[in-house]
Amino acid sequence: MRVAVMGQGYVGITAATGLAVDGHQVIGVEQDGCRLAVLAAGRVPVYEPGLEELFSRAVDECGLVFRGSLLDVEGRLDAVVIAVGSPPGPGGAADLRQVENALAQVASLSPVPELIVTKTSIPPGTSAAWLARPGLAPLMRDRYVHNPEFLNQGTAIQDWREPDRVVAGLWNRELVPAVRELFAGCMSPWVVTSPTGAEMIKYMSNAYLATRISFANEMARACEAVGAQVDDVIEGMSHDTRIGRLFWRPGIGYGDSCLPKDVDALLRCADAHGFAMPLVEATRRVNQEQRGELVRRVCEAVSGVRRPRVAVLGLAYEPHSDDLRAAPSRDVIPELLSAGLEVRVWDPLIGRSAAQAQGVVDDQVHWQESFVAAVRGAHVTVVLTEYPELVNADWTALVPLLEQPRAVVDAKNCLVPEKIAVAGGRYRGFGRVSAEAEFVHRGDSPAVPAGRPGAGPARSLP
Ligand SMILES: NC(=O)c1ccc[n+]([C@@H]2O[C@H](COP(=O)([O-])OP(=O)(O)OC[C@H]3O[C@@H](n4cnc5c(N)ncnc54)[C@H](O)[C@@H]3O)[C@@H](O)[C@H]2O)c1
Known part of the structure; x- marks a missing residue:
């Protein structure tokens, strides 16, 4: 497939590299001039173990190229993957301006690609709100897939190749074969749901993981007491x-x-x-x-x-x-x-x-x-x-x-x-x-038990 990946941060570079190595013809799109210059010079602008080598292969052997705007990409695209940021906005709500600008650019293409995939984390209800916008409704209904990203920095390549699951949230079930073709290189169970379901999976997963860490910290306080x-x-x-x-x-x-x-x-x-x-x-x-x-x-x-x-x-x-x-x-x-x-x-x-x-x-x-x-x-x-x-x-x-x-x-x-x-x-x-x-x-003797001098045991934790 001929694919543009919008946004070349940790997620976008990994996706562009992985898709290119899997045999797709990939154009990475990055609007930040400094970041684009580093990519165009054949280097990775973020630190991620092992990515530099795979990226070089994608560029040298698999034809991965870069552009500064989606509108500069020449020729017809089969798919656009949106991996732009969703940073915290005022009061902590997700700032969706990057992803909404990206969607507007995709909607302005002629022809509009058959498959529009968002990897960007967007809060539950976001895709449904876009579906309700007259300018976006046909694109959202027919061509849109929310595919939240779950990679961890430090293991991004492995997480790309073998994520615990691939989540595809869509309203048009006829898109499923095309999404499977795009991510054919990912060896994982698939969960197909609505876009709102996919958004919930991402945010509930992160809320649950965060809760485990806070639970451990609460438990640590109790242990000290x-x-x-x-x-x-x-x-x-x-x-x-x-x-x-x-x-x-x-x-x-x-x-x-x-x-x-x-x-x-x-x-x-x-x-x-x-x-x-x-x-x-x-x-x-x-x-x-x-x-x-x-x-x-x-x-x-x-x-x-x-x-x-x-x-x-x-x-x-x-x-x-x-x-x-x-x-x-x-x-x-x-x-x-x-x-x-x-x-x-x-x-x-x-x-x-x-x-x-x-x-x-x-x-x-x-x-x-x-x-x-x-x-x-x-x-x-x-x-x-x-x-x-x-x-x-x-x-x-x-x-x-x-x-x-x-x-x-x-x-x-x-x-x-x-x-x-x-x-x-x-x-x-x-x-x-x-x-x-x-x-x-x-209430026992304060003597230290055999084999445990000084402070308590320190074994490697999970
Ligand atoms: N970093 C992670 O470990 C990770 C893991 C899972 C999910 N995510 C989610 O994935 C998304 C991307 O994360 P990231 O860390 O890669 O973000 P990032 O902020 O590092 O990168 C986003 C890039 O998109 C570019 N961009 C914005 N609008 C653009 C446009 N219209 N055209 C071209 N480029 C554009 C920005 O210049 C930036 O370089 C976020 O929603 C994040 O929450 C991130």
Whole structure:
């Protein structure tokens, strides 16, 4: 098929690359001149493991090309895939201007392509509202498919090839063979529903995933209050196949580019449709509180220290993505600065100028070229991103580089508490209580059980 993919962000580049490698003739369309120039030079403007190689193959061997506007694409198209953004607008509602502009451009083509696919996340009811617009009605009724994207940054290529499911929301069932032909390279179960059903699948999936994380954080608070190890509790619960192992580690809370904005947009959608989602409201509130809780822990650790210094290790939410759009560092760093701490920052993936350009750090922050340099002479270290070099670092050697009280605040529960304790550091994770605390709460002897020196167990979490 001859396909244009509108929007060349994380989703659009992955889709354009995957479709080209699968044998379609693909034109990637990107309106941002800087991004377009990078793509036209044969490079990928975002960091995504493995994408650069596949992208080169798509360009060099499969004929993937780029244009600055859909209106510049010459010749007839069989399909247009819309993968433009739906960023948060005022009050948290999804800003649909990019996707509505894209649809208007598609509607102005002559001839209009047979298949118009939106991958962009759009709140429930959006497609139905477009169906009601006289200018869009025939296009929506006959040619439109909502195919929400579920990829995760860091595993985008694998998620493209083998998503857990492909969702096709359409009103015209005769489109199903064409959609299957377009996504023939995706080896997954299919769910065919209405566009509104497809929108609900996307937003409810993200709301549920967000709720699991907030539930884990609420559970971590309870563990600290009663003196239980959250790692043990999660391990014990995860063996229940109805609960499972994934997506519920306590810590700083969710902060990728999708969950925060989709949860907010769902809540605004609920307001607009006049129904309540108290669970999702609570999910959002618990998540927001985690940021403040982290800052509170840092401040508590350095109380009494004159001119306290904190080393923030990692700016991104995920260790394999340079996406900073909703990263917790955006909230945490300004709060640490306004609490009067000197803030040093290290991140191996994101350069200082990129972090500054995206408004995550400013001149008040001391940028460091290595985590060792950041830690040396700081009073407290915050591990904000689960970078492998931090997880695997020799913390028994790092901790002595800190000044007293040598505190390590682990925002991802990804370090081994014993290693910090053995080196004389004070570890604070989320829901990870010391072995002594477990015994005090049980009323037993405070002696540490054999094989469990210092703080509690730290096994790899799901
Ligand atoms: N990033 C993810 O991990 C992810 C995962 C699943 C779903 N999604 C959803 O997919 C959508 C896209 O996400 P993203 O992260 O790739 O977005 P993005 O903001 O990184 O990229 C969107 C791109 O579209 C371009 N664009 C906008 N209007 C255009 C037009 N008319 N013509 C050509 N280009 C245009 C923008 O310049 C931008 O480069 C969003 O709705 C998002 O919620 C994202």
